[in-house]
Amino acid sequence: MSQTNLSRRSLLVSALACLGPGAAHGFIASSDGKSLLGTSGRPLIDLQKQAPGLGTPPRDQITTELAPEPEPAPSAPLPADHVQVSMRNAHTAEELLVRFHPVNGRLVPEHPDTLDHFLRDWRRNRVIPIDPFVTGSLALVVREARRLGWSGTVQINSGYRTPETNAALRRKGIGAARNSLHLTGQAIDFVLPGVPPRRIGALARQLLPGGIGTYASFVHIDSGRRRSWQG
Structure with missing residues (x-):
């Protein structure tokens, strides 16, 4: 060929x-x-x-043109009876966004385990269940403060305390009560940045049936009997 x-x-x-x-x-x-x-x-x-x-x-x-990714759907508006609270731990700088929804007339966190961890004794890294009554009380104060014009992130100074931590604070003269409700996860110390503690305390006394302590730099709320004091 x-x-x-x-x-x-x-x-x-x-x-x-x-x-x-x-x-x-x-x-x-x-x-x-x-x-x-x-x-x-x-x-x-x-x-x-x-x-x-x-x-x-x-x-x-084989090459083909990639289809454009669909735009994310707009988030649904928060129901009027829900409250969304942004928190920051003053000691660890951890931040958390918590949504509360109403259950039997109370505001309950949607993810309590996450909130329990956020409010742990960070010095000992110990976690216990936090009383939903006291976390719901915090949400009530935040909701009313927003209605009055406040906006921002709640600063958490203290949540749960182990007996060891509470005893150490007492030795330092910080003023922790011997039988503090922080020991049982029934108290929160917090600040609304930009609002004087005395005004937060006055607002809390109008809204909450538990204990309210007003201090120079923060406010204490708990789920104990109704009482009020100045620290």
Whole structure:
């Protein structure tokens, strides 16, 4: 077979490969007039090898334009009876966003375990369940403060205290009560930045049935009996 015939045959193979192996079988023949299909009917020429790139490329080489990601749906507005409270731990700088929803006339945190951990004794890294009455009381104060124009992040000074932590604070003369309700997870000391503690304390006394202590730099609330004092 001459080089000219081979060149023409190669061109023909390449051209017909574009139509697929099935189309080539009916048209390609050798120079001696014999069919390029063997006696079994199977092709003697592998068109994928003879003309690479003309067949279907491997899957990982197929390129398509990526569809644009859908825009996130707008978040649903918070129901009027829900309260969302942003908190920051004054000692650890941890931050937490908590949503409260009403249950039997009280505001209850949606994820109490997360809030329990946030209000843990950070000095000892100890966690106990925090009384939902006192966390709900905090949410009530925040909701009313917002209604009066305040906005911001609540600063948490103290939540749960272990007996060891409470005793250490007493030795330092900080004024922790021997039987403090912090020991049972029933008290929170907090600040609303920008609002004097005396005003927060006055607001809490209007809203809450538990204990309210007003100090120079923070306010104490608890789920004990109704009482009020100045620290």
